[in-house]
Amino acid sequence: MELSLFLSMLGFLWVAAITPGPNNTLLTTAGANFGFLRSLPLMAGIMLGMQLMLLLVAFGVGGLILVYPSLHLFLKIVGSLYLLWLAWKIATAAYEKIEMGEAPPRPMPLWQGGLLQLVNPKAWLMALGAVASFSLAGEAYRSSVVAISIGMALVNLVAGILWLGFGTLIGRLLRSRRAWKIFNLTMGVLTAACVLLIWH
Secondary structure, three states: OOOOHHHHHHHHHHHHHOOHHHHHHHHHHHHHEEEEEHHHHHHHHHHHHHHHHHHHHOOOHHHHHHHOOOOOOHHHHHHHHHHHHHHHHHOOOOOOOOOOOOOOOOOOOOOHHHHHHHOOOHHHHHHHHHHHHHHHHHHHHHHHHHHHHHHHHHHHHHHHHOOOOHHHHHHHOOEEEEEEEEOOHHHHHHHHHHHHHHHO
């Protein structure tokens, strides 16, 4: 893949990765509630899920979504339900002040971050758009998919670090039970609002 095409692809992927959506809302919430380091498994799960989705799109499954609109509708419904469940969990999360000797609350695990990608229409559109727009035909197809994969990993890493860092900063500013409740409720509402993006 030529450098100019690779840079154009990075621009496309960057816009898709940095804009608000389910992944970034979850990363911000995790950073605020659990801190940067303890939220890294969630970020890794999101990144691995995106890579898996890219490979599925590049090697055929994405084509099924285009051929069978009912499969796309199914993904939208499942994705919406999963996001609403996550929104409820975030909005109703209890304020927990950790005392010495207590086990800290656990952040969302790696596998849930990966699973979210499989039902996240924004992620599917990112993968479909990248493969459709930036893959090369013929002998260069596989190497172009590898380049897209590298580009996606780079932008997801940088965007994930920024959103996690933002959440961690917010977490340090929130000092009271009331502030935490308002923050978690707001992030829950924003996560639920992502469902509207799926259906527009």
